Amino acid sequence: KNEVEQSPQNLTAQEGEFITINCSYSVGISALHWLQQHPGGGIVSLFMLSSGKKKHGRLIATINIQEKHSSLHITASHPRDSAVYICAVKQAISGATNKLIFGTGTLLAVQP
Amino acid sequence: KAGVTQTPRYLIKTRGQQVTLSCSPISGHRSVSWYQQTPGQGLQFLFEYFSETQRNKGNFPGRFSGRQFSNSRSEMNVSTLELGDSALYLCATSNVQQGGEQFFGPGTRLTVL
Numbered sequence: 001k002n003e004v005e006q007s008p009q010n011l012t013a014q015e016g017e018f019i020t021i022n023c024s025y026s027v028g029i030s031a032l033h034w035l036q037q038h039p040g041g042g043i044v045s046l047f048m049l050s051s052g053k054k055k056h057g058r059l060i061a062t063i064n065i066q067e068k069h070s071s072l073h074i075t076a077s078h079p080r081d082s083a084v085y086i087c088a089v090k091q092a093i094s095g096a097t098n099k100l101i102f103g104t105g106t107l108l109a110v111q112p
Numbered sequence: 113k114a115g116v117t118q119t120p121r122y123l124i125k126t127r128g129q130q131v132t133l134s135c136s137p138i139s140g141h142r143s144v145s146w147y148q149q150t151p152g153q154g155l156q157f158l159f160e161y162f163s164e165t166q167r168n169k170g171n172f173p174g175r176f177s178g179r180q181f182s183n184s185r186s187e188m189n190v191s192t193l194e195l196g197d198s199a200l201y202l203c204a205t206s207n208v209q210q211g212g213e214q215f216f217g218p219g220t221r222l223t224v225l
Contacts, residue, residue, distance in 0.1 A: 042217065043216040048211065097167055098143050099168045099170070100214070
């Protein structure tokens with residue numbers, strides 16, 4: 001079983017729809033990242049969370065540490081939001097490290 | 113502020129050769145992590161450097177190595193290339209004083225023929 005699980009693996013939405021991508025993890029963490037990767041492109045960090053909720057424009061990320069679960073929401077989705085969204089966790093271990101463990105990603109396609 | 117840069121962006125090599133990839137971090141970032149991305153395995157951690165010291169290493173064979181210089185620039189080397197080493201190699205840098213968020217470079221696309 002992967003330490004970081006994402007759902008759904010694929011998601012197709014119509015422009016304007018509200019989108020939710022889920023991430024569950026099985027290890028203790030010090031932080032959780034939501035990342036975006038466009039086809040053939042590099043990775044952009046959307047959020048880094050250790051508790052609560054963050055909002056940036058139409059994107060909202062929440063985390064529940066007790067339940068080991070995080071969600072990424074996209075409001076009023078747009079075709080330019082089409083990308084792979086990746087959840088990654090920084091494991092809480094002794095000693096400093098930035099090592100990330102990644103989910104398999106959610107491929108989002110927003111149709112006009 | 114300039115972002116993370118990686119060179120070269122694309123590379124084609126043949127089996128048995130060796131390759132060196134470079135990552136220049138954002139100014140002030142002393143931590144550099146390297147990741148491999150393949151369609152089959154997704155994103156996997158290779159190693160991490162901080163202040164010229166390897167701080168953590170992933171589960172990759174010894175053919176994969178790296179180093180960090182005093183200006184925080186980092187290189188990774190893969191010797192005796194195999195077909196399975198074809199991948200996108202990404203580096204990410206961070207500054208713990210600024211919260212430790214990792215910023216990714218554009219990646220180096222390595223193709224092994």
